[in-house]
Amino acid sequence: MKGGVESGAKRRRFAPYGLLSPGVIWLLLFFLVPVLTLVRASLSERPNRFLPSELTFSWDFANYSDALAKFGEQFQRSFVYAGIATALCIAIGYPLAYVIAFRGGRYKNLLLGLVVIPFFTTFLIRTIAWKTILGDEGAFVGLLRDLGLLGPTQGLLATPGAVIGGLTYNFLPFMVLPIYVSLEKIDRSLVDAAKDLYSRPSRAFWKVVLPLSLPGVFAGSLLTFIPASGDFINAEFLGSPNTRMIGNVVQNEFLVQLDYPTAAALSIMLMIVITAAVLLYAKFLGTEDLTG
Amino acid sequence: MTATTGTVEGGKAPDLERVFPPPWLRRVGSMFLNVYAGFGLLFLFLPIFVIVAFSFNEPKGRFNLVWQNFTLDNWKDPFAVPELVDAFVFSLKIAAIATTIAVIFGAFVALALTRYRFRGSGAVNLLLVLPLTTPEIVLGASLGSLFILQVYPAPVPQTLGEGTIIIAHVMFCVSFVALTVKARLRGFDWSLEDAAMDLGAGPIRVFTKVTFPLMLPGILAAAMLSFALSLDDFIITLFNASPDNTTFPLYIYGSRQRALPPQINVLATIILIVSVVLLASGVLFGLVRGRRSGVKAATPMIIMPPED
Numbered sequence: 123m124k125g126g127v128e129s130g131a132k133r134r135r136f137a138p139y140g141l142l143s144p145g146v147i148w149l150l151l152f153f154l155v156p157v158l159t160l161v162r163a164s165l166s167e168r169p170n171r172f173l174p175s176e177l178t179f180s181w182d183f184a185n186y187s188d189a190l191a192k193f194g195e196q197f198q199r200s201f202v203y204a205g206i207a208t209a210l211c212i213a214i215g216y217p218l219a220y221v222i223a224f225r226g227g228r229y230k231n232l233l234l235g236l237v238v239i240p241f242f243t244t245f246l247i248r249t250i251a252w253k254t255i256l257g258d259e260g261a262f263v264g265l266l267r268d269l270g271l272l273g274p275t276q277g278l279l280a281t282p283g284a285v286i287g288g289l290t291y292n293f294l295p296f297m298v299l300p301i302y303v304s305l306e307k308i309d310r311s312l313v314d315a316a317k318d319l320y321s322r323p324s325r326a327f328w329k330v331v332l333p334l335s336l337p338g339v340f341a342g343s344l345l346t347f348i349p350a351s352g353d354f355i356n357a358e359f360l361g362s363p364n365t366r367m368i369g370n371v372v373q374n375e376f377l378v379q380l381d382y383p384t385a386a387a388l389s390i391m392l393m394i395v396i397t398a399a400v401l402l403y404a405k406f407l408g409t410e411d412l413t414g
Numbered sequence: 415m416t417a418t419t420g421t422v423e424g425g426k427a428p429d430l431e432r433v434f435p436p437p438w439l440r441r442v443g444s445m446f447l448n449v450y451a452g453f454g455l456l457f458l459f460l461p462i463f464v465i466v467a468f469s470f471n472e473p474k475g476r477f478n479l480v481w482q483n484f485t486l487d488n489w490k491d492p493f494a495v496p497e498l499v500d501a502f503v504f505s506l507k508i509a510a511i512a513t514t515i516a517v518i519f520g521a522f523v524a525l526a527l528t529r530y531r532f533r534g535s536g537a538v539n540l541l542l543v544l545p546l547t548t549p550e551i552v553l554g555a556s557l558g559s560l561f562i563l564q565v566y567p568a569p570v571p572q573t574l575g576e577g578t579i580i581i582a583h584v585m586f587c588v589s590f591v592a593l594t595v596k597a598r599l600r601g602f603d604w605s606l607e608d609a610a611m612d613l614g615a616g617p618i619r620v621f622t623k624v625t626f627p628l629m630l631p632g633i634l635a636a637a638m639l640s641f642a643l644s645l646d647d648f649i650i651t652l653f654n655a656s657p658d659n660t661t662f663p664l665y666i667y668g669s670r671q672r673a674l675p676p677q678i679n680v681l682a683t684i685i686l687i688v689s690v691v692l693l694a695s696g697v698l699f700g701l702v703r704g705r706r707s708g709v710k711a712a713t714p715m716i717i718m719p720p721e722d
Contacts, residue, residue, distance in 0.1 A: 142526045246666045349549060
């Protein structure tokens with residue numbers, strides 16, 4: 123690539139654009155333009171509610187303040203649930219990735235495969251399976267009731283815990299895989315050196331392994347937090363009207379109420395908050411350069 | 415690799431830190447970590463056991479949610495529910511079409527990004543990553559509003575239907591394909607192309623005999639991933655399908671209030687078995703080729719943090 127032959131120079135100058143154009147044009151037309159359409163819709167009015175798709179653009183920022191006033195609770199709840207689920211994913215996923223990367227030996231590939239395999243069943247069916255597991259007739263609730271941890275009429279479904287648990291479950295592999303990749307890349311001689319220098323293995327972990335694996339934690343957190351904050355399946359199947367998240371609201375406003383401006387304003391706000399959260403988190407972990 | 419011994423070399427007196435967690439405690443801690451990780455894996459598999467087990471359930475009533483009796487009937491007649499079969503076949507069709515388009519487009523993008531240096535590559539990389547860092551509900555709502563508000567003229571579908579589902583699936587699959595193939599191509603020796611050309615091969619032959627075979631493992635991995643993503647997609651599809659276009663996930667969602675027949679579990683188990691076989695052959699393929707990246711390609715690699 124660097125030592126390009128003279129005769130091929132022209133071909134090489136234009137070749138990349140030719141190769142790129144179908145994919146890039148597709149993304150521009152069906153990702154970027156739609157997002158801009160959504161921004162426009164979020165600033166439009168719906169003069170006639172019987173013609174929901176006839177919008178007039180009017181810089182109507184009231185859509186945002188109205189939506190926030192009406193759905194602020196669900197909005198806030200989404201980020202709280204997604205944040206807790208992300209933290210739980212780190213708590214479960216980091217040790218799992220660590221054991222696979224550092225102790226997996228020749229079974230590494232197999233173990234990684236095991237992490238991924240559950241996710242080849244349909245998302246909705248997995249969530250319905252949790253509904254069975256956590257259901258009042260299930261063995262788990264029976265056990266907790268026998269142990270006295272749950273009252274005889276108390277259950278697990280339709281609680282915030284069930285929704286957060288479902289979110290944690292459904293996005294866990296997205297945490298494990300990037301952490302695994304970043305742990306796997308660490309030069310083992312560095313860890314050995316640290317063990318020689320620092321007295322205890324635990325210190326070698328805190329001073330060397332953990333800092334070097336932060337990019338993986340960062341990537342994993344994004345891949346968990348972002349889909350979790352926009353999800354509505356877990357809240358719908360495992361939750362109750364009191365655990366509705368912003369995804370449930372957007373879905374209802376868009377597909378049922380046909381109130382496109384409100385749905386659009388909520389979606390755009392979701393994107394803005396996520397972007398802000400990502401930047402803050404990157405600053406916190408000191409991995410700003412990893413977002414590009 | 416278990417915890418290393420904390421013994422001292424060089425005759426220095428052992429200080430408190432070096433002796434404090436005694437070896438047995440370290441071993442216990444290390445074992446605890448393994449057990450903890452084992453529970454993590456168990457957590458991942460718990461619903462899978464339930465899904466497979468409930469494909470053998472004989473539900474009372476219309477909902478296959480509570481265990482009743484063991485039966486093989488569902489497996490003897492997995493296609494007993496015609497709407498479910500139609501939805502499943504429709505999903506396979508959409509996934510095949512979307513994957514074909516996305517793999518071609520995405521592989522070209524990956525080739526351009528790894529093979530050439532050019533102005534604007536940073537912007538292209540950003541454009542590829544953005545759909546993955548946007549919540550699906552926003553992707554679905556934005557693309558749905560594009561079609562509902564009829565922003566584009568005729569060749570682009572003006573009403574929701576099969577075409578809009580394919581457009582949506584290609585959109586999110588292209589990014590995954592491009593990033594997967596790109597990860598796989600990184601570090602390839604492109605001078606092989608020049609060598610082939612020096613030996614007299616034309617551009618087409620160079621591509622078919624050198625470049626394409628080099629890209630093939632990445633392309634296969636990306637195609638599997640893309641097919642799986644398309645087959646499983648629910649949220650984006652919900653916003654871009656009309657009531658007449660029911661995919662497998664849309665069928666399940668729609669029937670959650672009416673009935674959940676055990677055949678859903680049978681089909682889900684079949685998908686699982688096929689994926690495991692494909693994944694295993696992918697891993698084996700990677701091992702046979704002696705490449706450590708075999709697994710990387712076979713698992714959804716997407717998710718790797720950007721490296722450079």
